[in-house]
Amino acid sequence: MTKPAISFWFEFASTYSYLSAMRIETLARERGVDIDWRPFLLGPIFAELGWSTSPFNLQPAKGAYMWRDMERQCERFSLPFTHPVPFPQNGIKAARIAWCLRKSEWIGSFVRAVYAAEFGQGQDISDAAFLACVLVDIGAPAKNVMQRIETGEVKDALRAEVEEAKRLGIFGAPSFVTPDGELFWGNDRLDEALDWALRHPG
Amino acid sequence: MTKPAISFWFEFASTYSYLSAMRIETLARERGVDIDWRPFLLGPIFAELGWSTSPFNLQPAKGAYMWRDMERQCERFSLPFTHPVPFPQNGIKAARIAWCLRKSEWIGSFVRAVYAAEFGQGQDISDAAFLACVLVDIGAPAKNVMQRIETGEVKDALRAEVEEAKRLGIFGAPSFVTPDGELFWGNDRLDEALDWALRHPG
Numbered sequence: 001m002t003k004p005a006i007s008f009w010f011e012f013a014s015t016y017s018y019l020s021a022m023r024i025e026t027l028a029r030e031r032g033v034d035i036d037w038r039p040f041l042l043g044p045i046f047a048e049l050g051w052s053t054s055p056f057n058l059q060p061a062k063g064a065y066m067w068r069d070m071e072r073q074c075e076r077f078s079l080p081f082t083h084p085v086p087f088p089q090n091g092i093k094a095a096r097i098a099w100c101l102r103k104s105e106w107i108g109s110f111v112r113a114v115y116a117a118e119f120g121q122g123q124d125i126s127d128a129a130f131l132a133c134v135l136v137d138i139g140a141p142a143k144n145v146m147q148r149i150e151t152g153e154v155k156d157a158l159r160a161e162v163e164e165a166k167r168l169g170i171f172g173a174p175s176f177v178t179p180d181g182e183l184f185w186g187n188d189r190l191d192e193a194l195d196w197a198l199r200h201p202g
Numbered sequence: 203m204t205k206p207a208i209s210f211w212f213e214f215a216s217t218y219s220y221l222s223a224m225r226i227e228t229l230a231r232e233r234g235v236d237i238d239w240r241p242f243l244l245g246p247i248f249a250e251l252g253w254s255t256s257p258f259n260l261q262p263a264k265g266a267y268m269w270r271d272m273e274r275q276c277e278r279f280s281l282p283f284t285h286p287v288p289f290p291q292n293g294i295k296a297a298r299i300a301w302c303l304r305k306s307e308w309i310g311s312f313v314r315a316v317y318a319a320e321f322g323q324g325q326d327i328s329d330a331a332f333l334a335c336v337l338v339d340i341g342a343p344a345k346n347v348m349q350r351i352e353t354g355e356v357k358d359a360l361r362a363e364v365e366e367a368k369r370l371g372i373f374g375a376p377s378f379v380t381p382d383g384e385l386f387w388g389n390d391r392l393d394e395a396l397d398w399a400l401r402h403p404g
Contacts, residue, residue: 049261059251061373065387072394171263185267188390192274 002179005034006197009165010111011042011173012091012098013054015070018119019187020174022079025108027190033197037107039098040161041091042173054088070119073187082122089118090126092158096149097131099158106140113138178202204381207236208399211367212313213244213375214293214300215256217272220321221389222376224281227310229392235399239309241300242363243293244375256290272321275389284324291320292328294360298351299333301360308342315340380404 074081135142176193179202276283337344378395381404
């Protein structure tokens with residue numbers, strides 16, 4: 001029997017991905033579930049629906065609700081929260097870095113540092129200098145990674161991840177996929193997805 | 203101090219409203235929270251966004267996910283589940299009846315009977331004969347209620363409820379509003395909304 005595992009599909013601009021990103025490593029470790037970190041972009045998926053921005057911007061009532069709900073959820077999980085401006089932020093460079101680091105020891109720390117800066121402090125995460133600092137802080141090979149993310153190989157790899165997300169039926173973030181192909185959407189399904197992964201190790 | 207209370211805004215065509223409708227009375231009673239039953243229609247709210255049908259039909263990937271998620275959630279709550287055809291169903295008559303019964307002893311039974319027929323058995327709830335049967339079954343004054351729902355008074359009252367929903371910032375169902383004005387959206391927030399109502403009795 002293989003070790004239980006879960007794919008964690010996250011988008012750096014996504015508010016609810018923040019809630020999962022900050023908690024998933026602890027929750028997965030408690031259950032003995034491995035995490036397959038899958039950074040991706042929602043922009044191209046939204047564009048196919050004719051959306052030019054986040055649905056939270058396109059639907060003002062839903063957007064207003066989401067910001068209040070995030071305040072309440074962050075309080076519940078004891079996470080700091082700041083409404084980042086602009087929203088959504090451009091997370092493409094951060095996503096490419098996460099793709100480079102996805103199998104490394106630094107992935108969890110990198111993902112949490114970016115989300116904490118963005119939604120904990122309202123910082124702009126599109127900035128290359130900021131991202132390089134995060135890499136230095138966590139002890140990752142910053143210069144090497146910052147060069148790699150400008151290569152066609154990494155750009156294409158992230159594009160391929162978006163295609164894979166579509167193939168899996170993913171339409172939002174965070175999403176969780178278990179080895180038997182079950183898809184769970186939203187931070188509200190994180191525990192349920194991990195429990196499913198435990199019961200269905202593939 | 204007034205008794206803790208919660209407004210339960212539900213739409214008969216809404217899948218996730220089924221999950222809350224079947225459980226809210228028990229969960230509220232356990233906590234000593236009163237329920238203000240607020241049937242409404244999402245159609246006019248969706249129409250203002252340019253949508254002609256449910257977002258689950260407009261976004262195929264989200265729709266496919268929702269049906270699978272409903273199967274899993276119904277299993278979790280030990281509720282029967284059948285995908286109703288067509289979807290969404292026309293719940294306008296059922297909503298008018300619920301408006302008439304909202305302050306009566308029959309409201310909980312009526313709401314559960316309609317949702318159980320729709321999502322438990324896949325029955326068509328738009329049919330007046332079916333709705334009259336439900337009223338007879340639960341011992342409500344069927345003939346009187348079926349006549350009232352064709353009056354301008356009741357039609358206008360339900361329209362006014364849709365306007366009130368918009369005013370409260372409601373954009374989906376189920377939604378829960380506490381006396382201090384907090385809005386909670388989705389069956390996933392039912393317990394949190396009831397707990398909030400307990401802590402903030404208004």
